[in-house]
Amino acid sequence: MKNRFVSNILLTFIWVALTGTFTLANYLFGFLLGFFVLRMVTLGKSEAKYFRIVPKVIAFIFFFLYELIKANLQVAYEVMTPHYNMTPGIVKVPLDAETDLEITFLANLISLTPGTLSLDVSDDKKVLYVHSMYIKDRESFIAGIKNGFEKRLLEILR
Structure with a gap:
């Protein structure tokens, strides 16, 4: 996976150097172009994890940005x-995340969105305690975290 990523970055820089346009949009286009070139070169070979992970990471970035903007507007x-309008509270969120890395990423993503804060993890690492400014329905709040951040994060990390 590391070799494909390095190859993709190298192709990105080659594209940017050939076009002579050093803009963010050109870097992103070069990365996507390199991704598709690498995908075509490895087509027919064993399925590489890199080609499954990159689209999920990109989708996760857009999902996080959407949640971040939505939470900022709500708090503003x-x-x-x-x-x-606040209905603050603390909720116990059962975790499917098992490793310290998964739990840490999830807790930090929750804390990065305005209006929510990860407080603690249970000793057995099965529950994450989250404070939120807006808890109208506990079950839908928990489902939002589990089907949003946690599900997408675990798809990337596992």
Whole structure:
């Protein structure tokens, strides 16, 4: 997987050097072009994990950005309006994540979104305690974390 990633980065730099345009858009286009070239070169060979992971990472980045913008707008609205819409609380989120790395990434992603904060992990690493400013329904809040951040994160890390 590391060799394919390095090859993809190398192809990206070759593309940027050939075009002479050093913009973010050109780097991204070069990366995508390199990805598809590598995919075509390895077509028919054993399925490489790299070609499954990269689209999931890109989708995860867009999902995280969407959640980040949504949470920022929600908190900004709360700050700017005179009435109190918050329903704060602490929720026990059961974990499918098992390793320290998976749990740490999940806890940090939750804490990075405004309005939520990871507080603690149980001693047996089966439960994550999360504080949120907006808990209207505990079950839907837990499902949002499990089907959102945790599911997508585990697809990448496993």
